[in-house]
Amino acid sequence: MNEKKVFISTAIPYVNAKPHIGFALELAQADVYARWRREQGDEVFFLTGTDENSLKNVQAAEKEGITTKELVERNAKVFEDLTEKLNISNDDFIRTSVEERHIEGAKKLWQACEKDIYKKKYKGLYCVGCEEFKREVDLKEGRCPEHPDKELEEVEEENYFFKLSNYQEKIKKLLEGELEVIPENKKNEMLSFVKSGLEDFSISRSKERAKEWGVSVPGDESQIMYVWYDALSNYITALGYAEEGEKFKKFWQEGERIHFIGKGINRFHTIYWPAMLLSAGVEVPNKVFVHGYITVEGQKISKSLGNVVDPFELVEKYGSTSSPQAGREAVRFYLLREIPTYEDGDFSVEKFEARYNGDLANGLGNFASRVLKLYSLAEEPKLSGDYGELGKNIAEIEEIVGIRMEEFRINEALAEIWKLIAIGDKYINDKKPWETKDENVISSAVLLLESVAKLLKAFLPETAEKILKQIEEKKAITEPLFPRIN
Numbered sequence: 001m002n003e004k005k006v007f008i009s010t011a012i013p014y015v016n017a018k019p020h021i022g023f024a025l026e027l028a029q030a031d032v033y034a035r036w037r038r039e040q041g042d043e044v045f046f047l048t049g050t051d052e053n054s055l056k057n058v059q060a061a062e063k064e065g066i067t068t069k070e071l072v073e074r075n076a077k078v079f080e081d082l083t084e085k086l087n088i089s090n091d092d093f094i095r096t097s098v099e100e101r102h103i104e105g106a107k108k109l110w111q112a113c114e115k116d117i118y119k120k121k122y123k124g125l126y127c128v129g130c131e132e133f134k135r136e137v138d139l140k141e142g143r144c145p146e147h148p149d150k151e152l153e154e155v156e157e158e159n160y161f162f163k164l165s166n167y168q169e170k171i172k173k174l175l176e177g178e179l180e181v182i183p184e185n186k187k188n189e190m191l192s193f194v195k196s197g198l199e200d201f202s203i204s205r206s207k208e209r210a211k212e213w214g215v216s217v218p219g220d221e222s223q224i225m226y227v228w229y230d231a232l233s234n235y236i237t238a239l240g241y242a243e244e245g246e247k248f249k250k251f252w253q254e255g256e257r258i259h260f261i262g263k264g265i266n267r268f269h270t271i272y273w274p275a276m277l278l279s280a281g282v283e284v285p286n287k288v289f290v291h292g293y294i295t296v297e298g299q300k301i302s303k304s305l306g307n308v309v310d311p312f313e314l315v316e317k318y319g320s321t322s323s324p325q326a327g328r329e330a331v332r333f334y335l336l337r338e339i340p341t342y343e344d345g346d347f348s349v350e351k352f353e354a355r356y357n358g359d360l361a362n363g364l365g366n367f368a369s370r371v372l373k374l375y376s377l378a379e380e381p382k383l384s385g386d387y388g389e390l391g392k393n394i395a396e397i398e399e400i401v402g403i404r405m406e407e408f409r410i411n412e413a414l415a416e417i418w419k420l421i422a423i424g425d426k427y428i429n430d431k432k433p434w435e436t437k438d439e440n441v442i443s444s445a446v447l448l449l450e451s452v453a454k455l456l457k458a459f460l461p462e463t464a465e466k467i468l469k470q471i472e473e474k475k476a477i478t479e480p481l482f483p484r485i486n
Contacts, residue, residue: 004042005255008034009235011265012051012096014131015075016060019082020301021335021347022262022294024311028335029291029410030260031088035458036405038089045251047238048083049094050076053214054131054227055205068213072097085315087328087461094238096215096231105237106230107218112280116163122202123156130264131227133202146264149302160204160223167275168198174274179284181270182408183342186263186290190270201272203229232273235259236282257285266290289408292344309347318356318485325462326482330356336459337414353485359418360482364452367421368467369477371449374433376476378442387444393423394451401455417455424448446471 010030013023027048034046052072061071076095083090096102110117124133127144134144134152144152172194181187204223205214214224233241235257239248251257261269266288274284293300296307311331319327334352337359339345387394397420404413424445433441453467463481470477 004037005250006034006037006042006044007047007235007239007251007255007257008037008044009047009259011259011261011269012049012094012231012234013079014054014056015050015052015072015079016054016056018075018078019311021296021309021311021314022301023079024082024086024331025294025335025339026260026262026291027083027086027088028332029289029341031086031090032332032336032410032458033258033260033289033405033408035089035461039458045092045239045247045255046090047092047094047235048088048090049092049234049238050079050096051227051231051234052076052095052097053225053230055210055213056131058211058213068211069097082311085312085328086332089461092238094234096234097213099237101240101242102234102237103215104242105240106215106225106233108242109233109236109276109280109282110218110225110229112282113162113276116166116279117160117203118163119158119160121156121158122161123154124202125152126155127152135199137196155209157206157209159202159206159226160217160220161200162203162229162272162276162279164198164200164272164275167278168194170278171198171271171275174284175270178286179270179274180287181266182287182289186266187270190266193267194271198271198275202226228268228272229276232268232276241282253283256287257283258287258289259285260289260291263290263292289341291341292339294339295344295346297348298346314352318352320483323479323481323483325466326360329460329463330360330482333360333414333460336410339411341408341410341412356482357485361480361484363418363421364456364463365481367425367452368449368470368481370428371424371445372467372470373476374428374442375446375471376474378437378439387447390423390427390444390448394420394448398451398455405458414459417452417459420448420452420455424452 008030010026013019030046034044037044057072058068061068064071080093083093094102126133127150130144130146144150172191175181175187175191175194181190203226204217205226207222207224210224214227215230217223217225236248236252239245239252241248259269269288277284296309299305299307301308314331315327317327318330334355338351338355397416400416401413404416428445431438431441449467450471453464456464466481
């Protein structure tokens with residue numbers, strides 16, 4: 001097996017509020033992909049973190065009557081805690097306001113792009129929600145489509161600009177070839193944007209408007225780097241770009257470079273970010289996977305609607321004393337199975353509990369319990385032999401799961417694993433080994449359960465390990481893996 005070096009990242013979220021279910025989705029998707037690549041024998045560096053230098057964070061702190069530093073410290077800790085709560089296997093967590101490796105790296109990137117940076121006076125409409133100047137063509141009825149409830153600010157000041165227009169043809173060629181944007185329709189949206197003509201964009205703010213919060217522009221203390229310019233650089237600053245360290249060489253310069261992002265920030269990652277890297281003479285990403293949004297009972301998540309779903313509360317609610325991992329694994333499962341990776345998906349308590357009871361308690365949990373009970377009572381079942389049709393089913397589904405994961409169709413990969421569970425259930429029902437005591441049937445059922453558990457290691461790591469341990473020790477499950485919700 002040829003080991004590959006793979007860099008995988010989530011976007012880094014603003015810390016103006018606590019994390020909601022939407023970011024939990026991105027963490028879970030990137031995590032399962034990182035775990036799966038490790039299972040393939042690849043060396044993975046998985047990065048997440050927090051974007052702390054935005055005006056949104058400053059305004060949130062002002063609203064609470066605390067300093068920006070206090071707000072950022074408090075909320076960044078919650079985002080870091082979420083990685084632990086969801087059992088995310090990230091190798092690093094970067095914070096952009098306090099880490100020298102990031103500040104020095106962001107400044108180095110700026111200096112590397114200086115041939116494409118110039119200063120001019122500018123007037124435009126600014127969306128604080130997106131942290132972006134908006135063109136008339138981007139607006140819907142005079143409002144930002146992403147933040148229709150927020151007034152756009154009219155801003156006039158002197159800023160530094162990046163010559164994005166210099167990279168029109170290069171970005172077009174990248175999108176048509178070397179840079180894979182998944183799914184295809186998200187690539188086509190960006191190609192259409194590029195073909196409409198790329199305009200230079202502002203990459204700094206006056207220190208006054210930024211409220212003196214953020215990374216200073218090298219050589220001009222009166223300006224703060226535009227939050228996106230600073231934030232995007234985290235992917236390389238975390239790897240030691242400032243000093244061109246070993247990790248930067250191994251995982252960025254020589255590795256496969258993959259970003260997981262939400263559809264609202266596609267343009268930043270597939271147009272602006274590659275242009276900055278081209279300007280700096282640094283390798284561009286290989287793949288950008290763009291996921292959809294989560295709605296709650298059909299409505300966009302919004303604090304004003306009061307429909308923000310707290311992932312911490314979900315984990316606590318559906319965990320139990322007998323099975324503490326059940327809550328965390330159930331939240332992971334819902335996000336990975338119910339939300340289609342290429343589209344938007346919906347959350348509701350009813351759907352969550354239906355998935356929990358149907359797929360986890362009755363499906364996986366019941367199947368594992370049945371097989372392990374038969375196995376623990378059997379005299380000398382031999383885990384070898386010709387498994388015939390069952391063996392073919394296992395091999396076929398393992399292959400399909402691999403293909404779906406390569407395509408980033410994570411929900412479809414999980415659906416295939418549940419097909420295998422259904423095959424196993426039918427096999428046991430048809431063969432009735434509790435009556436026949438047929439050891440070959442029992443060993444075949446154990447083989448199938450073992451295959452299910454191995455396939456699930458990336459998705460439900462704790463549950464998979466528990467099942468594999470019970471098989472190894474030839475023990476029945478005494479407490480349900482996922483106690484039913486009544």
